[in-house]
Amino acid sequence: MRLYDSCCQNDLHDRGGYARLAPVIRITAMVALACLLTGCGEQKSSAERFAEAGVLLLGNNSEPQSQDPHKATAVADGKIICSLLEGLVRPSAAADGDVLPGAATSWEHNEQADVWIFHLNPEAKWSDGTPLTAHDFVYAYHRLLHPQFAGKYAEMLYPLQNAEAFNKGECAWEQVGAKATDNHTLQLTLSGPTPHLPRLLLHYTWYPIPTHKVEALGGMLDRRSLWTRPENWVGNGAYVLDGHRFNDFLSVRPNPLYQRANELKNRGIRFLPIVNGYTETRMYMGGKLHISNNVPPEMLAHAAAKHPQDFCRDPYYCTIFYRLNTARPPLNDLRVRRALSLAIDREALVGKVVRGAGTPTTTFTPPGAGYAVKPPAQAPTQAQREEEARRLLAEAGYTNGKGFPVLELMTTSRDVQRVMAETIQAMWEKVLGIHVDIRSCEWTAYKAAQQNMEYDISSSSWSGDYLDPATFVELWRSGGGNNCTGWGSTDFDAALAAARSTGNASERRAHLQRAEELMLQSQPILPLYHSQRTYLRSSRHVGGWQPRLLDNFPLDAVQVKP
């Protein structure tokens, strides 16, 4: 009879099966209990544990390309390098853009501000005890500019006399304006008046590198040198490299030989390369970080509601805009470009798509560093601007968008860029009656297309390397490598040349403003908004932090509280 029993009857009668399973169940239960107990013992979050140890947990966007200041190009690299190396000057923790003596104790310049002399601290040492000299700076500049080294950021040193010619292999190194007159005196001769040089010097491309270490591990031109590995690291900054695991963390600990070691406000930093803003925000909320790098637009409201004390929204020296390929019709017509600009409701774009993480704009350079440019004149209301846009398009021969070719709007695959492109596509369709196709490309394909000008309209952004309007305005010089719009103007170039030739800061600013106004009138770009950084910073664990336009607050001044 049991032969034909249903399985349930079988199960009921068959105790042997359960008996055999009993040890398995017991072991499983014990393992589960052990796991639970282990878990219960771990009450403190990472943020609490590291805060007790005085170590800052910092979300740092992406895995650094390199800790070598001559190979790095990303913002994430800059934060790490600035904590490991120190330039002639260092950023002030008190005010944005102010500089304090770094490796140099004092400096002076001539009346034209084209010859600068820096006096180095004779007591300054590398972290292995080797004295830091002016020759280390000259060696660093020689390396970055050397044509055979192929430094990606060599252009940052072009203000030095003959630097560009040497970098292109057109002159000898001896002709470049960087000389160590003695062990502790560095003379920089520039190609023109540069009153803003100290702010340029904050960029890591102007930092020294340890000559003795680089020479010992492959020499000046060895791009595969291992001198930046933690076991080989020698620096002159507030910290030394402690550990690094790819895509996991990079940690630094205090440099005992740093000249201001007693002023350090924390006992180390752990940089976490978290690319995904959603993961990073969850990690912050789960007690894994003290400062995050970016809260994505979709999580802004949630983050602000859940952590009102910690949520930060700071101005950032970055502009989001669309490039127009002015070499292609109909974008070679100023009226069309103006119409496209006027038809965009920037307030709605920033409010609905970017969720307030920006300031709508029709200018290019973000306000800051004592510079603000007058926006182009336009009607006060959006309805009037849209009317004007239709009129301009009709004047260009496309009444109600009739006969207007289908243009392609190229974006990267980032969510916010795609949604922004769809919104602007809808605005143009509604206001002007024209249709644009959206082409979403992955990053490298997008950059290749933009740099080769294989696009009609390209979603773009630009962030400043240093706190000066030149880092934005210089972009648009005729034939400039990053212009990529095909636009050029002799008047613009003349205004830029005038700005370069004066040592007077206010005159220089006026020339730059004039140049930018000329560019904006020609509208080779559609400025959309000036970015804001949205991130979370633990008010409980972090003290002394202040927002910076370049996001370059000196990390040695960040206090970590238990």
Added chain:
Amino acid sequence: MTKLLLKRLAQGTLVVFVLETITFFLVRMLPGNPFLGERKLPQHVMEQLNALYGLDQSALVQYFNYWKNILTQGDFGPSLVREGMQVSDIIAEAFPVSLWLGVLGMGIAIVVGIPAGMLAARCKNRWPDALLMFAAMLGICVPAFVIAPLFGKTLGMHVPGLSVAGWDNPLCAVLPALTLGLINAAYLARLTRGGMLEVLSQDFMRTARAKGASVVRQLVVHALRSGLLPAVSYLGPAFAALITGSFVVETCFQVPGMGLHFVNATTDRDYFLIQGLVLCYGILIVGANLIVDLALVALNPRLRSQGAA
């Protein structure tokens, strides 16, 4: 058996070689290059960089140099984006993480999936079967990028000891392994159920019941060996995929494994790293399939006799 092994090894070597060759030429056909960045590089800098890494030579010369360096010096080349790091170093650092996570994930998949499939088959068309298969279907349909953040938000933030993301203590592996494990358990459960149903209806199972074998003995000793065949075929490639990492799970839990490299190296055009990863993945897939073949031979006597023949 030795003949089968040698034959499979020869086939596997050919597959890996062809895979690597196709990858080599395909990645070089993609638009852009490894040195493109936010700023356009001056022409002379770009030319110098290409010359430094031998990318100024024809693709064919680069291809021969690539194999020459591997075969003569064991050099898989440098990373072109993270300059100063070798491809072998990057893989050596990331692979143990993915391997550990993959083994845990596969362990969970086997411990959950196979018993679930056996139980569902045993209780065919009744509520345990419906419930388990509904759960399995859910595991298959709901993507990892939904499950992973849900686990992070619910378990990671509220269960003491578990970690929302990151890799700074041993328990950080629990949630990513659980995500990987449950997704694979869903597939395994369905495959095991299918395989077991076929076996349970056969005559020898009736005989086993007739002679009074317990349920556990019927299932584990008599049915499982044949019922597992579909699941074992799935396990090989699935295991290779698991131990080479999952981009989604690694991104959602900030795990420093291989999955991130697969996607990032491709978007960054890090040629040597892509090739290194493909080579590693190819060898693992071929190896896993070879082990599956051997396991199937061991499980299925008919295959054994074919192999011998």
